[in-house]
Amino acid sequence: MAVETQISSSTAPTRSKLSLKGSSKLVAEFFEYSINSILFQRGIYPPEDFQVVKKYGLNMLITIDDEVKAYIRRIMLQLNKWIGGSKISKLVVAIISQDTAEVVERWQFDIEVFGKTSTPGDTTSITTDKTKSMDQIQIEIQAIIRQITASVTFLPVLQGRHTFNVLVYADNDAQVPSEWIDSDPKDVQNAEQVKLRSFSTSSHKVEALVAYRLGTN
Secondary structure, three states, X not given: OEEEEOOOOOOOOOOOOOOHHXXXXXXXXXXXXXXXXXXXXXXXXXXXXXXXXXXXXXXXXXXXXXXXXXXXXXXXHHHHHHHHOOOEEEEEEEEEEOOOOOEEEEEEEEEEEOOOOOOOOOOOOOOOOOOOOHHHHHHHHHHHHHHHXXXXXXXXXXXXXXXXXXXXXXOOOOOOOOOOEEOOOOOOOOOEEEEEEEEEOOOEEEEEEEEEOOOOO
């Protein structure tokens, strides 16, 4: 089930096994910063609508536009619940031309929950005993963020006005807020694809790719 919503710290040991709750929070936070990075790098909003913050050992850009901030905040509130409940498998950021309504880019993040069973409502079935340091996880996240930053070197220049939608592939039994609606997959027609890096914790693995259309006008 794909649904979308539309727009009109404490110190821990360096090496430890993240709890499912802690891992879920980390994954949701990664999505928040990734969405902001995509919006900036792809020029969906002007540079003056962003401010620099330090995150993952990098200088990151986040929106200061009140409407966009509120939209992303709503997404994050719901994502925290769905990821913590192992209710989603994929998040998509679709870049859409406002002039033609065509999807010109599709950033896809696949989410795997280690040890997830098919038992309805099971949110604790994590059986992996892998342990990875926070430093290792941060290095992997840095690699993905750097690829998003470098995307301007291989993605077509976006001409004209564009907007974005966020889609979440949620389980059929997930509780969906009224402001989220059923959505088509927002595929890019005749797309080229570039696979990005991945990162993992003891509970989750996130893999990323971007699909785009050559000759975007």
